[in-house]
Amino acid sequence: MAYILGISGSxxxxxxxSKLLREAARLYGEAEYQEADLHLPLYDGDLESAEGIxxxxxxxxxxxxxxxxxxxxxPEYNKAPSGVLKNALDWVSRSKPHPWVGxxxxxxxxxxxxxxxxxxxxxxxxxxxxxxxxxxxxxEMHLADCAKQFDEAGHxxxxxxxxxxxxxxxALKSEARR
Numbered sequence: 636m637a638y639i640l641g642i643s644g645s646x647x648x649x650x651x652x653s654k655l656l657r658e659a660a661r662l663y664g665e666a667e668y669q670e671a672d673l674h675l676p677l678y679d680g681d682l683e684s685a686e687g688i689x690x691x692x693x694x695x696x697x698x699x700x701x702x703x704x705x706x707x708x709x710p711e712y713n714k715a716p717s718g719v720l721k722n723a724l725d726w727v728s729r730s731k732p733h734p735w736v737g738x739x740x741x742x743x744x745x746x747x748x749x750x751x752x753x754x755x756x757x758x759x760x761x762x763x764x765x766x767x768x769x770x771x772x773x774x775e776m777h778l779a780d781c782a783k784q785f786d787e788a789g790h791x792x793x794x795x796x797x798x799x800x801x802x803x804x805x806a807l808k809s810e811a812r813r
Contacts, residue, residue, distance in 0.1 A: 638667040639811075640702035642654075644720030644759075646673065651745040651781035652708040654789050655800075656779075659706050659743060659776075661790075662797075663804040666703060670724075672697055678725040692726040699727065699734040704811040708743040711755035716762070724762055731747035736765035739810040741803055743776045751777030769807050774799050 641656035653670070660668035675691050682689075687753065688696070699705060701751050709716040719797050727734065742759055744752025756777060778784055784791055791797050 636664075636734075637693075637703040637811075638669050639663055640669050640671055640698050640705045642671045642673070642705060642707045642723070644707070644719070646716040646719055650655070650710070650783070651747075651778065652710050652783050655743055655745045655776075655778055655781070655791075656706055656708050657789060658785075658791050658801055659708075659741070659804055660721075662801045663704075663808055665808075669698060669702070671698055671739075673719050674725045675723055678722055678729075680697060687781070688726070688730060692730070695723065696730045696734050698726055699738065702738070704736050704739040704743045704807050706743065706807070707759065708711060708745060709755045709759050711744060711746040711748065711750070711752035714754045716755045716759045720759070721762070724766075728766065733766060735763070735768040735800055738768045739771070739807055740768040741771045741776075741801075741807040743778070743803075745778035746782040747781060749779050751758070751779035751781070753777045769810055771803060773806075773809060774802050776800050 643653040659713035744756035
């Protein structure tokens with residue numbers, strides 16, 4: 636069975652971004668879900684020269700390559716995506732061949748603020764341009780006041796958010812099956 640890969644820009648166990656990814660995967664349907672591990676060393680050109688691509692990065696690269704589609708969700712830290720996510724993207728960019736080329740990708744954001752991570756998502760979209768992934772244009776999913784948007788089972792409670800995320804996942808699925 637095909638799988639979709641979720642990449643959360645937050646390492647916290649109770650992260651809203653990780654919850655949002657799991658909801659996205661549930662709404663995507665008909666695919667196994669795998670969540671990436673971003674506990675990676677900080678990118679260091681000297682480390683790369685001396686030791687090559689770390690095993691944890693190589694595993695992430697293989698997960699991206701093997702996925703039918705990728706969903707990335709970022710928090711907004713100081714008006715930008717998290718350093719954890721940027722570090723992962725930097726490491727993955729060092730792999731040849733590039734795993735992002737032609738890969739269908741949906742971008743999401745969740746934040747405690749009222750904008751739902753809109754600025755971070757805009758910047759993340761620009762980060763993806765040189766990778767030549769097929770980033771879904773929309774609808775854009777910005778989850779505001781995220782700690783209050785999930786029930787005890789981890790499902791979104793606001794119908795507008797559910798509808799937006801469902802539409803985005805259908806667009807991603809269509810792009811993946813194209």
